[in-house]
Amino acid sequence: MDIIDRRPNPHGKNLENRRRVLQRARSAVQTAVRDAVARGRIREVGQGNAVSVPSDSLHEPSLHRVFSEGVREIVLTGNREFSRGDRLQRPPAGAGGQGSGAGQAGESGGGEDSFRFVLSRDEFLDLFFDDLELPDLLKREISTTENGVPARSGLSNEGAPSHLDLGRTMRRSIARRLGLGRPKPAELQEVEERIAELEALRPASAEDLEELEGLRERRGTLRQRLARIPWVDPVDLRFRRYTIMPQPATRAVMFCIMDVSGSMTERMKDLAKQFFLLLHVFLERRYKKVEIVFIRHAESAEEVDEDAFFHDPRTGGTIVSSALELMHTIQRERFPSANWNIYVAQASDGDNASSDTARTASLLRDDILPAVQYYAYIEITGSGAVIRGETDLWRSYRAIADENDHLAIRQVGDRKEIFPVFRDLFSRQHHSAEA
Amino acid sequence: MDQIVSGGGSPARSGGLLYSGNDWNFQIIRDCYDAIEEIASHELGLEIYTNRVEIITSEQMLDVYTAHGMPVGYKHWSFGKRFIGHENAYRRGLMGLAYEVVINSDPCISYLMEENSATMQALVIAHAAFGHNHFFRNNRLFREWTDPSDILDYLEFARGYIARCEERHGLQAVERVLDAAHALQNQGVNRHSGARKLDLKAEQQRAKERRAYEDSVFNDLWRTLPTEAGDAAGTAEGAHARRLLGLPEENLLYFLEKNAPRLAPWEREIIRIVRMIAQYFYPQPQVKMMNEGCATWVHVYIMRRLHELGRIDDAAYLEVIHSTSNVINQPGFDAGGGASFNPYALGYAMMTDIVRICTEPTAEDREWFPDIAGNGDAIGTLRHAWAEYRDESFIQQFLSPKVIRDFRMFRLSDDTAQPYLLVDAIHDEAGYRDIRRSLARVYDPGTFYTEIEIVDVDLLGDRTLKLEHRTRAGQLLKAGDARQTLDYLSSLWGYGVILNEVDAQTGIVLATHSAGPSQ
Numbered sequence: 001m002d003i004i005d006r007r008p009n010p011h012g013k014n015l016e017n018r019r020r021v022l023q024r025a026r027s028a029v030q031t032a033v034r035d036a037v038a039r040g041r042i043r044e045v046g047q048g049n050a051v052s053v054p055s056d057s058l059h060e061p062s063l064h065r066v067f068s069e070g071v072r073e074i075v076l077t078g079n080r081e082f083s084r085g086d087r088l089q090r091p092p093a094g095a096g097g098q099g100s101g102a103g104q105a106g107e108s109g110g111g112e113d114s115f116r117f118v119l120s121r122d123e124f125l126d127l128f129f130d131d132l133e134l135p136d137l138l139k140r141e142i143s144t145t146e147n148g149v150p151a152r153s154g155l156s157n158e159g160a161p162s163h164l165d166l167g168r169t170m171r172r173s174i175a176r177r178l179g180l181g182r183p184k185p186a187e188l189q190e191v192e193e194r195i196a197e198l199e200a201l202r203p204a205s206a207e208d209l210e211e212l213e214g215l216r217e218r219r220g221t222l223r224q225r226l227a228r229i230p231w232v233d234p235v236d237l238r239f240r241r242y243t244i245m246p247q248p249a250t251r252a253v254m255f256c257i258m259d260v261s262g263s264m265t266e267r268m269k270d271l272a273k274q275f276f277l278l279l280h281v282f283l284e285r286r287y288k289k290v291e292i293v294f295i296r297h298a299e300s301a302e303e304v305d306e307d308a309f310f311h312d313p314r315t316g317g318t319i320v321s322s323a324l325e326l327m328h329t330i331q332r333e334r335f336p337s338a339n340w341n342i343y344v345a346q347a348s349d350g351d352n353a354s355s356d357t358a359r360t361a362s363l364l365r366d367d368i369l370p371a372v373q374y375y376a377y378i379e380i381t382g383s384g385a386v387i388r389g390e391t392d393l394w395r396s397y398r399a400i401a402d403e404n405d406h407l408a409i410r411q412v413g414d415r416k417e418i419f420p421v422f423r424d425l426f427s428r429q430h431h432s433a434e435a
Numbered sequence: 436m437d438q439i440v441s442g443g444g445s446p447a448r449s450g451g452l453l454y455s456g457n458d459w460n461f462q463i464i465r466d467c468y469d470a471i472e473e474i475a476s477h478e479l480g481l482e483i484y485t486n487r488v489e490i491i492t493s494e495q496m497l498d499v500y501t502a503h504g505m506p507v508g509y510k511h512w513s514f515g516k517r518f519i520g521h522e523n524a525y526r527r528g529l530m531g532l533a534y535e536v537v538i539n540s541d542p543c544i545s546y547l548m549e550e551n552s553a554t555m556q557a558l559v560i561a562h563a564a565f566g567h568n569h570f571f572r573n574n575r576l577f578r579e580w581t582d583p584s585d586i587l588d589y590l591e592f593a594r595g596y597i598a599r600c601e602e603r604h605g606l607q608a609v610e611r612v613l614d615a616a617h618a619l620q621n622q623g624v625n626r627h628s629g630a631r632k633l634d635l636k637a638e639q640q641r642a643k644e645r646r647a648y649e650d651s652v653f654n655d656l657w658r659t660l661p662t663e664a665g666d667a668a669g670t671a672e673g674a675h676a677r678r679l680l681g682l683p684e685e686n687l688l689y690f691l692e693k694n695a696p697r698l699a700p701w702e703r704e705i706i707r708i709v710r711m712i713a714q715y716f717y718p719q720p721q722v723k724m725m726n727e728g729c730a731t732w733v734h735v736y737i738m739r740r741l742h743e744l745g746r747i748d749d750a751a752y753l754e755v756i757h758s759t760s761n762v763i764n765q766p767g768f769d770a771g772g773g774a775s776f777n778p779y780a781l782g783y784a785m786m787t788d789i790v791r792i793c794t795e796p797t798a799e800d801r802e803w804f805p806d807i808a809g810n811g812d813a814i815g816t817l818r819h820a821w822a823e824y825r826d827e828s829f830i831q832q833f834l835s836p837k838v839i840r841d842f843r844m845f846r847l848s849d850d851t852a853q854p855y856l857l858v859d860a861i862h863d864e865a866g867y868r869d870i871r872r873s874l875a876r877v878y879d880p881g882t883f884y885t886e887i888e889i890v891d892v893d894l895l896g897d898r899t900l901k902l903e904h905r906t907r908a909g910q911l912l913k914a915g916d917a918r919q920t921l922d923y924l925s926s927l928w929g930y931g932v933i934l935n936e937v938d939a940q941t942g943i944v945l946a947t948h949s950a951g952p953s954q
């Protein structure tokens with residue numbers, strides 16, 4: 001009997017199979033993921049989420065019989081009270097079933113209707129943000145790039161042992177050994193055995209002695225050759241060579257501007273935060289290097305950290321221009337538009353001090369829009385500031401949006417709408433249609 | 436090891452405790468194995484393949500499940516689906532992992548989970564490495580249908596071949612063939628070809644040569660130009676071609692592999708791989724109950740003997756009893772979780788009962804089992820049963836009134852024309868034989884495999900493949916699945932497919948399914 005400890009063997013033999021299931025059910029899983037997000041809170045996004053998808057795309061059909069009518073006999077156990085001739089009420093859903101041998105019945109738990117995946121955070125987010133991206137990211141030439149990535153670039157005859165290309169090395173070694181006629185150890189052994197045989201021969205004939213002489217000479221050559229021609233010579237060695245290729249990294253900054261004034265109710269703030277959370281997760285997931293600047297404003301604006309932005313309650317009046325001014329200042333000081341892709345997302349209920357709206361509009365049109373790549377404004381509907389069907393701010397933004405393609409404005413009234421709007425703002429098709 | 440050997444003829448007092456407590460190490464496993472082997476070969480006379488015991492983690496156990504215990508397998512999404520299913524059930528606590536998996540190969544590989552206690556490792560060794568192993572080696576079905584020494588090599592070949600196909604022809608093309616072949620794998624076995632031993636390796640070699648030959652002559656078969664409208668000549672030629680094609684044919688995958696006109700050689704090879712593996716697994720469901728019963732009976736016997744011999748302590752033996760009684764628990768029909776028989780429970784009960792009949796028969800046993808009642812050779816009788824029967828015939832032969840009473844079995848007659856279910860047999864003198872006959876039928880492969888034959892190919896027309904399912908009214912194929920499966924069949928065949936469901940008695944066509952060519 002052998003005992004083999006397999007525990008150190010690689011785990012996850014089925015990862016590839018699992019990936020293929022996801023691939024196959026991709027669209028169904030994607031819809032399910034988005035539904036799950038629309039129902040749950042976005043903060044929980046990707047934390048060991050289970051999604052159920054309809055099993056259509058994963059159905060494995062086979063030819064099998066089902067019993068629909070006629071007579072059949074069923075043997076059961078655990079009889080307590082029946083005697084022959086008893087008549088029983090038929091159970092409602094035909095609980096008997098066919099129990100058709102194969103033993104696959106249990107695997108889908110609650111029946112074949114749906115299939116549950118537990119996705120890892122990465123899988124979840126990949127599916128979630130599958131076709132989204134920051135628009136126009138590469139339009140601006142960004143030269144200041146740093147990190148290099150090692151890339152295969154042929155072979156070299158020196159390198160670290162871990163880069164040794166064993167196959168090539170041995171191929172060369174064999175070729176060299178054949179070419180130089182390195183004898184096989186077996187050959188030498190044969191000769192030696194023959195010599196021993198002849199030496200043991202007594203008396204030895206003249207031919208034997210002659211042969212012995214020849215063999216001894218041959219043994220000398222063989223030994224010399226074996227010693228002189230190595231098994232693996234340094235000239236055989238081949239190493240995989242890597243060179244560091246510079247990887248252009250695009251630099252981008254996202255300004256998140258949120259209105260936290262008193263006119264925003266808790267529900268509206270919640271919606272705005274959900275939107276920014278989504279944006280945050282999206283940027284973190286899809287772009288290695290994106291700076292995020294959080295700005296919140298009431299009657300005055302301040303730059304805050306992520307934690308304060310999402311959790312710290314603050315309220316007051318509303319002056320939108322204060323936030324835009326701050327954003328513009330920060331952008332000029334820290335993120336010159338020559339070197340950065342600049343994005344802005346602003347959320348507000350559209351309520352603004354009436355004297356301020358004109359200033360906000362001119363700030364946006366003249367100073368900010370020329371510097372940024374994309375500006376997304378979402379308005380949380382349900383505010384009291386609606387006049388003739390739209391808010392002041394909306395009206396002035398809309399006028400600007402008509403002239404500027406890279407200003408996008410959307411309205412959100414309900415949590416369910418957040419993701420569709422988000423997708424709309426950042427979907428690939430969206431900007432390629434524009435471009 | 437040495438301890439037992441030094442015990443000589445009587446292992447009884449040779450060693451004392453093999454271990455105490457829960458922890459195990461490799462030496463303990465080795466000692467237990469040797470002690471168990473002593474009992475298995477000297478007292479039970481088991482004949483086994485060489486054993487290989489592999490220690491794995493629970494995570495690896497999930498992988499093992501997915502592949503039906505096979506250590507290597509090709510890649511396909513359906514395995515991923517099964518894996519996710521098992522994983523979910525396990526994580527949600529719906530399913531405990533079996534503490535062992537054993538595969539029918541030579542050497543016989545048993546997997547032990549590292550989480551098991553020392554007692555469980557010993558129990559698993561007795562159960563899998565001896566019980567199942569003996570059954571695999573001796574049961575007629577396995578001997579006739581599978582070649583355990585080659586299966587591992589064949590699976591390795593299959594994985595490599597399919598991976599190479601994926602490189603060369605693309606994932607999608609390979610997946611298409613596999614999907615289709617998987618859908619047909621229950622119709623991909625030879626059921627009636629008798630005692631032909633499957634030598635997978637030789638088959639493989641032979642098939643390659645055969646295929647090379649067929650590739651060169653194949654097209655001739657299809658050059659069946661309609662001869663000048665003569666009906667008689669046409670049908671004669673059709674009959675001739677049918678003979679050449681070997682129709683009727685129940686093994687759909689075999690037929691496709693050999694005869695489908697539009698498949699590339701690599702597609703045929705993939706179909707062949709699926710077919711070979713299906714054939715390898717074909718005996719398993721037919722002897723599942725006996726196989727589990729045999730393994731359970733063996734481990735109960737061996738563990739009891741170990742306890743009697745003082746090799747394991749009382750605590751360990753209690754653990755054995757506890758674990759065994761969980762495994763052989765048979766919930767009643769109304770206990771929820773389905774009304775099916777637990778194969779471990781029924782198998783174990785019947786085998787225990789055979790021992791009782793052989794050693795302490797009652798008058799009833801003498802009447803029912805005159806051949807074996809009181810023959811005094813319980814173990815010999817069991818070994819004979821393990822070797823020569825399958826579930827259906829085993830029940831038919833050995834299900835005793837006592838087991839029927841112990842399980843309190845009863846039979847329902849389900850006539851859909853009636854608004855009620857009729858209890859027409861219970862565990863009494865008048866009902867024993869009815870119950871036994873009906874229960875045996877449940878395990879009859881004829882009832883759980885759907886037998887479908889290719890009966891004709893329209894060689895002179897549009898090459899439509901004609902299939903027939905002989906059944907009776909009320910026992911038709913599930914329509915949606917049949918339709919999808921035929922789509923797959925048609926995509927492999929390359930032309931249209933028609934499946935008639937025919938009443939076996941009257942010949943009336945009950946239903947028709949069809950699928951057009953995919954292109």
